[in-house]
Amino acid sequence: MTQPLRLSILPGLAACLLALAGSAVSAEEHKKPHAATVQVPKDQVQVPKPPFSEGIFPCSQCHDPKSMAPNTKRRELKDMHTDISLHHGPDTRWCLDCHDAYNRDNLHLANGKLVSFNTSYQLCGQCHGDKLRDWRVGIHGKRTGSWNGAKQYLLCVHCHNPHSPHFKSLKPMPPPARPEAIQIKNGGAK
Amino acid sequence: MMDQDACQPTPGAPCPSGENNGRREFLGAAVAAVATALTGCGKLSKEEFLQHNFRELSKEEVLTVIERLEKEYKEKFGKEVKVANTPALPGVMFGYALDLSRCIGCRRCVHACVKENNQSRDPEIQWIRVLELEKEEGVNLQHAEHYYNPDEVPREGHFYMPVQCQQCKKPPCVKVCPVGATWREKDGIVVVDYNWCIGCRYCMAACPYGARHFNWGDPQIPSKDVNPETHYLGNRPRAKGVVEKCTFCVQRTRQGKYPACLEVCPTGSRKFGNLLDKESEIRYILENKRVFKLKEELNTQPNFFYFYGV
16 A cells, blocks of 8 residues: 555655755856856857957948948958958958958858857857857856856957967066076075 | 082082073073074064964964964065955865967966965066977976977977966875975865974975975065965965965955966966866866876876866
């Protein structure tokens, strides 16, 4: 008689426990303020403003479709933006592969979908999907903030110049002193 | 009669007057000399000389000690230096991971660490040592160079490996300390009680990572460079003759901040977090990346991991 009774109780208990555990987890999640997930849609990440050169944005202040018709012919720029040398991917790549000719203040994906400069990681992620995946979970790139709370992300372009993305070499800071360079003074090292 | 009385212990022996006084003076001077020697040239206060191991102090005693230290630091540096004794956070085990595929050996971490942790500037003590290794050799420490100083890094054909305290689960340094001045905290950080350390340097000999450093001279820090946010077991100013080491910036990390070396790294090679938190970056790395421990064969079981992020 007791056996069937116990069997019927067990699933009930398990369900209760599961419900409890579930509520505990959701409460825990609620407490943790993740800057990455606050205020922005799920597929987006909160990032600081892109590092534009001074006075360059919005692009539409010069690229006004009324006064300047876009020239979509693939060419080397001679009049403007000559400071930009493109070292990113194949030689055939050029400005309008990423910049949008008709919405100058935006970028576009390969499928033509517009992307704002603030979410340019979506554009980068088209080719560098593995990096984007690691970046979202905080493995690729730098995080600041707190390890158990809000974290600040950076855009790809904060560290990589999009036109020449290879990370630039740096001058190393001074090496440690060699033991022979440490002088004895007043009975102790100086 | 008076002479005889004074020489009671050795009756019959000649007793030149004044010998007794001489012995007393000598003994007194000797005790004073020993005390001076023990207390470090007479610089130590009585309270400091009689202070117990940090782990044996009651809460009130800790506060008294901290009050005394803050007063001493203020006299020495002419500014307020705060000494915290924040305990380990419950449910936290700190872990660190370093991406060898990204580090370029720029030594920003080394110097940010010195600035944050109040190391002596002259001679400069550095808790992080960056090794320049050859790509052809891989992680072969016989081909490591830590005095490299080219105009630009990374150098062709080389990669870089910063080494600091690995916060071992089985720390050989703790095992050899004859006085128990160093131990592993609940959050996995190996710390030193600088007031209990006798400076024997056994721990330095025992550490296979060269992570411990000794104050051979009086640590020199210009007052303006002293970081006033300190922790008793971490970056509070040290004295001559004690050993010090990386504490994962205990003064920062126990408040939820990242360590200073991580925040300054321009390549984002450094990752830090709670090993007990399944959602943490560090756990993601351990589960998804190629990870190794330095000198794993020694069974020191580091909580510091190296990985390849590519």
